[in-house]
């Protein structure tokens with residue numbers, strides 16, 4: 001399933017990617033004074049940086065950092081153009097800045113289904129991280145091509161209450 005989702009994600013064109021970015025911003029544009037975790041995209045992931053750049057005028061933006069195998073992610077301050085270096089798994093991470101507890105987390109993903117179940121790269125990093133966050137707005141960000149029929153669910157999987165793609169903003173559960 002991961003391979004199929006990644007192949008489908010790679011085939012998505014510029015227009016759909018731009019539309020997804022616009023939808024993400026539309027979902028989050030009312031936020032003020034929040035700490036928002038975005039991410040620095042790898043491979044063909046949907047790119048949230050346009051929204052992050054605009055949202056940082058009125059909010060604090062941070063991005064995930066892997067601090068150990070089996071550990072939750074930590075989130076470090078990010079601003080447009082800040083110093084970054086390659087971290088674990090080839091993801092860029094800020095080289096300095098404060099560590100934050102986010103109020104909002106934009107979650108990258110490999111695949112998703114109509115119930116908000118999420119397939120990641122398989123490290124369990126977001127599952128472990130989201131399990132430890134309460135009162136947090138969790139928004140999955142993806143492209144329609146990444147949608148799958150119902151995914152198998154494991155006890156540690158954390159479903160996404162919201163998913164944004166180029167075709168809309170989907171509330172998938174009642175935890176909204």
Ligand SMILES: Nc1nc2c(c(=O)[nH]1)N(C=O)[C@@H](CNc1ccc(C(=O)N[C@@H](CCC(=O)O)C(=O)O)cc1)CN2
Nearest residue numbers: 039040041042043044064066089091108121123125126
């Ligand atoms: N942009 C982004 N940042 C993120 C994640 C993510 O999924 N996306 N993570 C989510 O947990 C964490 C990093 N964990 C990761 C774990 C495994 C792989 C991985 O297996 N990558 C593939 C190739 C990726 C590609 O080029 O598309 C590999 O190394 O073979 C990537 C990230 C934190 N930061």
Ligand SMILES: Nc1ncnc2c1ncn2[C@@H]1O[C@H](COP(=O)(O)OP(=O)(O)OP(=O)(O)O)[C@@H](O)[C@H]1O
Nearest residue numbers: 118119120121122123124125126127128131156157
């Ligand atoms: N809260 C948790 N506590 C302990 N182990 C966990 C937790 N969440 C997930 N795991 C473990 O992490 C491993 C990978 O999980 P899974 O395959 O769901 O990752 P993923 O969601 O695809 O990846 P990621 O979240 O990194 O994008 C599994 O062995 C799972 O049991």
